[in-house]
Amino acid sequence: MKAICLASAMTAVLLVLVTCWFQLYPSAHRARQMLFVYLFCLALLVVLWFATPDDLGFLARSLLIEPAWLDFAAALFFFSAAFFGGALQLYNLCDRGFSLRILVDMLEAPTDAVDVDYLTANYSGGRGLGWMYRKRIDDIVAARFIDQANKQIVLTAKGEMFADLFINADRVLGLEPPQ
Amino acid sequence: MTSSPALVALVAATAWFLVFFFVHVGGVRAGFENARWLLISYAASFLGTLVTAIVLTAWYHGVQTILLAATMAALTSACLFALYVPALYTVLTSLSVQTMMLLRCRGGALPEAELYDRFASRKIMEERLATLLANGYVAPDGPSYRLTPRGRAIAKFFRSIKILWNLGPGG
Numbered sequence: 001m002k003a004i005c006l007a008s009a010m011t012a013v014l015l016v017l018v019t020c021w022f023q024l025y026p027s028a029h030r031a032r033q034m035l036f037v038y039l040f041c042l043a044l045l046v047v048l049w050f051a052t053p054d055d056l057g058f059l060a061r062s063l064l065i066e067p068a069w070l071d072f073a074a075a076l077f078f079f080s081a082a083f084f085g086g087a088l089q090l091y092n093l094c095d096r097g098f099s100l101r102i103l104v105d106m107l108e109a110p111t112d113a114v115d116v117d118y119l120t121a122n123y124s125g126g127r128g129l130g131w132m133y134r135k136r137i138d139d140i141v142a143a144r145f146i147d148q149a150n151k152q153i154v155l156t157a158k159g160e161m162f163a164d165l166f167i168n169a170d171r172v173l174g175l176e177p178p179q
Numbered sequence: 180m181t182s183s184p185a186l187v188a189l190v191a192a193t194a195w196f197l198v199f200f201f202v203h204v205g206g207v208r209a210g211f212e213n214a215r216w217l218l219i220s221y222a223a224s225f226l227g228t229l230v231t232a233i234v235l236t237a238w239y240h241g242v243q244t245i246l247l248a249a250t251m252a253a254l255t256s257a258c259l260f261a262l263y264v265p266a267l268y269t270v271l272t273s274l275s276v277q278t279m280m281l282l283r284c285r286g287g288a289l290p291e292a293e294l295y296d297r298f299a300s301r302k303i304m305e306e307r308l309a310t311l312l313a314n315g316y317v318a319p320d321g322p323s324y325r326l327t328p329r330g331r332a333i334a335k336f337f338r339s340i341k342i343l344w345n346l347g348p349g350g
Contacts, residue, residue, distance in 0.1 A: 001247060004254060022344045030346070062243040065185040065251070074185070074251070078258060085261025092265070094341050094349060098274065099307050101350030103316060103334035104341075106326050113323035120304045124350035132350055133299035136275045137291075145279055151291045155282040163283035169270045170280070174208030178281040 001063040002056055003071045006048055007078035014041045015087060034091060038083045045079055098132065184236045184248040191231040192255035199224030200263070213271065214314065221260055228256045274298050 017037045027033060049072055054064055065071035093100055101124055106114055108125070123129050137153065140146050145159035155163060167177045199220050206216040232252035236245045269276055278298060282289055297303075308324055311317045316330035326334060341349065 001250070004250060019343060022346070026345050030344075060243055062241060063247050065247070066183050067186075070183065070185055070189070074189070074255075078254060081258030081261055085258065085265060089261075089265045090340065091344070091346075094337055094344065095346050096349060097337070098272075098350060099311060099316075100333070100337050101348070102304070102307060102311065103326065103330050104338050104348075104350075106317065106324070107331060107334040107338065113320035113325040115323040116301055116304050116308065118323075119308070120301050123304075125348035127348065127350075129299040129304065130295065133274065133295055136278065136298075137294075140275050140279065145275075146282065148291070152288050153278075153282065153291055153294055154288040155279065159279055160283060160287065163279040166270055166276050166280050167283060173204060173270070175271075177284050178277055179284055 001059050001065065002049070002052070002054060003065055003075035003078060005056060005059075006045060006052070007075045007082065010041050010045045010048075010079050011082040011086070013044075014038060014083065017041070018087065018091075030091060030095065031088065034083075034088055038080075038088075041083075042076070042079065045075060049075055101132075184232075184240055184244050185251050187235050188232040188248040188252035189255055191235065192228045192252045192259070195224045195228040195231065196256055196259045196263075198227070199260075217264070217267075225253070225256050225260075228252045274303075 014037055017040075018034055021033055021037060022030060025033075054068065054071075055061070065074060102119060105119060105122060105124070109118065109122070120129050123132055137146070137148075140159070141148060144156055145162060147154045147156055170177050202220045202224070203217055206220060207213055229249055229252060232248045233245055236248040240248075278294060281294075281297070308317060311330065312319065312324070315327055316333060317324045318327050341347070
């Protein structure tokens with residue numbers, strides 16, 4: 001249970017730190033900011049795990065995870081899963097979710113019912129779908145998956161490797177890659 | 180000699196998650212609707228995880244240890260699911276990933292305008308609205324769409340997180 005208690009507490013600390021940092025020092029690279037907070041909290045978790053007694057001073061003996069290495073590994077796994085599968089995904093959904101942004105645009109529209117043309121033109125508070133796709137292209141250029149030259153988009157060697165990985169994942173799911 | 184209840188729970192959760200993975204992939208390949216099948220198959224595997232961990236622990240241990248094993252099993256399973264779902268939806272719906280796959284399938288290069296036609300057009304908005312409609316987040320209103328109560332609740336929740344995290348419109 002020590003692993004569960006410490007990982008839960010550290011996830012709460014991470015969420016508070018991320019919220020404070022985003023409010024006080026917003027940057028264009030928020031995912032990177034979150035990763036720094038995660039690494040800081042991970043280091044803190046390791047220190048706390050070694051610095052505290054196995055029973056945390058209140059856990060019954062039958063609630064201790066044994067062997068001790070399993071408790072340590074479980075603490076790291078639960079905390080990392082809470083970050084990569086929870087907090088970071090929540091951020092991704094909020095900041096990059098296409099379908100969610102459509103729902104928020106509908107919520108903020110001047111009328112209850114809106115048509116496809118309105119949503120296409122006013123996506124993301126009036127920026128439009130062109131802006132949305134430009135942002136994605138810029139991100140995968142920055143990650144060096146693609147290059148831009150003479151109004152052409154070209155896959156890099158790194159991009160080819162990852163594209164093959166995704167195409168194989170599509171095939172595992174029985175889906176046809178886009179043509 | 181008895182095994183560590185936590186280790187038993189961990190192994191049970193991992194084994195059941197593998198069963199879930201193969202059942203989910205098999206169902207998607209067989210043409211089942213992804214979101215519904217994902218939830219049904221995971222719910223079954225979660226139940227299997229809990230029952231296995233409880234039964235295997237109850238044989239040798241008391242109530243508190245059973246509670247520990249059940250909590251470990253449930254959390255391990257939930258964590259594996261939380262890591263699996265974003266990876267799955269990245270492959271299925273990410274426009275960046277779709278762009279890279281399209282480029283790979285079309286020889287590695289495409290005109291920028293062709294990509295914009297495909298991924299930033301009215302058609303892709305229609306496709307997403309169709310998905311939102313099928314999942315009950317929006318409802319048709321003549322030629323337009325309006326939010327359902329479920330869609331409104333989701334939109335309000337995520338808008339409040341955006342405000343809390345100072346994120347701007349995004350999308």
